[in-house]
Amino acid sequence: MGYDCFNLEITDGIAHLRFSRPDKFNSFIPEFWRELPDAINDISDNAKARVIVLSAEGKHFTAGMDISVFMSGALDAPPENREVASEAFRYHVRALQDTFTALEKARQPVLAAIQGGAVGAGVDLATACDCRYASADAFFCVQETAIGMTADVGTFPRLAKVISEGWARQMAYTAERVPAVKAKEIGLVNEVFESHEALLAGVLEIAAKIAAHSPLAVTGCKQMINYARDHSTADTLDYIGLWNAAMLRSEDIKESYIAKSEKRKASFSDLSPVKKSL
Incomplete structure (x- = not known):
């Protein structure tokens, strides 16, 4: 476009x-x-x-x-x-x-x-x-x-x-x-x-x-910083706990360590498109 x-x-x-x-x-x-x-x-x-x-x-x-x-x-x-x-x-x-x-x-x-x-x-x-x-x-x-x-x-x-x-x-x-x-x-x-x-x-x-980093981890960082700016420390701690309980991706963590040990660039999945309507 x-x-x-x-x-x-x-x-x-x-x-x-x-x-x-x-x-x-x-x-x-x-x-x-x-x-x-x-x-x-x-x-x-x-x-x-x-x-x-x-x-x-x-x-x-x-x-x-x-x-x-x-x-x-x-x-x-x-x-x-x-x-x-x-x-x-x-x-x-x-x-x-x-x-x-x-x-x-x-x-x-x-x-x-x-x-x-x-x-x-x-x-x-x-x-x-x-x-x-x-x-x-x-x-x-x-x-x-x-x-x-x-x-x-x-x-x-x-x-x-x-x-x-x-x-x-x-x-x-x-x-x-x-x-x-x-x-x-x-x-x-x-x-x-x-x-x-x-x-x-x-x-x-x-x-x-x-x-080069995990898109899921990066978007999580942005979400948490924006949330922390507008909410209390207690609320933000609770939110990051819930976020990681739902979206912490073990595959990305494993890939980051394996890529480092193999001295190569890590490969991570992109975010999925958002469906706003049926």
Whole structure:
């Protein structure tokens, strides 16, 4: 399937989704909000890869939401219909939010390779990914504040769980640009690479390491980390116990030890496709 906003290649268990509108700084036009969850859900549901990498062509990762997306609906409704339009607009925002939630819910880890700017909704997207990596010229900016709105598609429920609350507040209140080095210092990114080329090579190397492990074990890790973030330690301990009681696969454990002793790459079964309807 072809996409208007990005290119998708799947090789050796790695799904590489590359934003492909560099002349427009990869801004998120209406088509993007439909295409991204379709692509991610397809990869996840049909077990088409073991790990997902997001990157971008051009100078910037993304300039964020294109103005065409939110210059409609409740914002330009006649005064007498303001409340009715606002109620409907809430569902429009929910649909946008679901786009990035698809990254969080994907069964596979999602790695973001960020160069140049990750602005506005680009921060929302980045915080929905499992891991973030940046080139030395990268910067992050909660731009919504600077244009007179409160970020609404994912920044606030996620940013303060990725970095300290104080830094999340400062980024949101000031709309300042946080450069790559500072982003690493405060925990927003895992690693900073010298160039765009080094960034992509480094992230794909990490993706390959993930793809080499048992997909069942890796998806279990993602499930547990997400669950632990949102629940108590006691609840999470109970959940991981139940998970392993049902899904601990002895064949994968045996294969990992045998492959190591035989000095070869281990071979694991992929996840099974998810059947959502009869």
